[in-house]
Amino acid sequence: AQSVTQLGSHVSVSEGALVLLRCNYSSSVPPYLFWYVQYPNQGLQLLLKYTSAATLVKGINGFEAEFKKSETSFHLTKPSAHMSDAAEYFCAVSGETSYDKVIFGPGTSLSVIP
Amino acid sequence: DGGITQSPKYLFRKEGQNVTLSCEQNLNHDAMYWYRQDPGQGLRLIYYSQIVNDFQKGDIAEGYSVSREKKESFPLTVTSAQKNPTAFYLCASSTPEGLYEQYFGPGTRLTVT
Numbered sequence: 001a002q003s004v005t006q007l008g009s010h011v012s013v014s015e016g017a018l019v020l021l022r023c024n025y026s027s028s029v030p031p032y033l034f035w036y037v038q039y040p041n042q043g044l045q046l047l048l049k050y051t052s053a054a055t056l057v058k059g060i061n062g063f064e065a066e067f068k069k070s071e072t073s074f075h076l077t078k079p080s081a082h083m084s085d086a087a088e089y090f091c092a093v094s095g096e097t098s099y100d101k102v103i104f105g106p107g108t109s110l111s112v113i114p
Numbered sequence: 115d116g117g118i119t120q121s122p123k124y125l126f127r128k129e130g131q132n133v134t135l136s137c138e139q140n141l142n143h144d145a146m147y148w149y150r151q152d153p154g155q156g157l158r159l160i161y162y163s164q165i166v167n168d169f170q171k172g173d174i175a176e177g178y179s180v181s182r183e184k185k186e187s188f189p190l191t192v193t194s195a196q197k198n199p200t201a202f203y204l205c206a207s208s209t210p211e212g213l214y215e216q217y218f219g220p221g222t223r224l225t226v227t
Binding site for chain 1: 118120147154155156157159162172202204206208214215216217218219220221223
């Protein structure tokens with residue numbers, strides 16, 4: 001069965017510092033992987049997705065993630081945090097078949113300290 | 115512009131009343147989903163529908179009901195049987211051609227007193 005874990009329910013970084021949000025997955029089939037961002041009182045917005053092409057995926061707002069099959073990880077990074085990056089971030093993995101739902105991780109709340 | 119609309123943004127109800135949350139999409143997506151989000155928690159799946167006139171229970175379906183009479187619409191009814199209905203409700207849609215990337219609506223915040 002598919003599952004997603006996100007290490008750290010809350011992460012704080014200083015403005016300008018590296019952002020690293022961790023995601024590990026379990027999947028019985030080659031997965032599609034996603035990172036979403038949610039700002040307060042809003043819906044989720046796709047940051048980036050891995051679809052079995054390049055293992056390093058670039059997304060919006062300067063974020064990128066690297067798919068590492070050997071580590072079953074899909075960590076999200078950004079070289080320099082901005083105040084506007086403060087939000088909730090969710091990692092997700094596709095289901096085993098086209099009829100299965102996407103599985104979301106519990107989320108990581110990112111705070112950016114000025 | 116294509117997207118998902120949810121209305122209203124804020125909804126207030128008295129305990130014991132049923133309430134229906136609207137979700138409409140013009141993305142031509144086959145699959146639609148309802149999630150519940152509580153403060154500090156992730157998304158919990160309530161119901162999902164892969165095709166018109168068919169839907170499946172998610173992880174927390176008790177106290178909720180849905181219908182899928184049209185491809186564009188997937189309304190959620192929160193019944194009086196739902197013990198703790200106050201929450202933020204998110205609707206989403208996806209398509210296999212999009213590799214299951216989910217598009218989310220802006221959400222409805224329901225408060226029941």
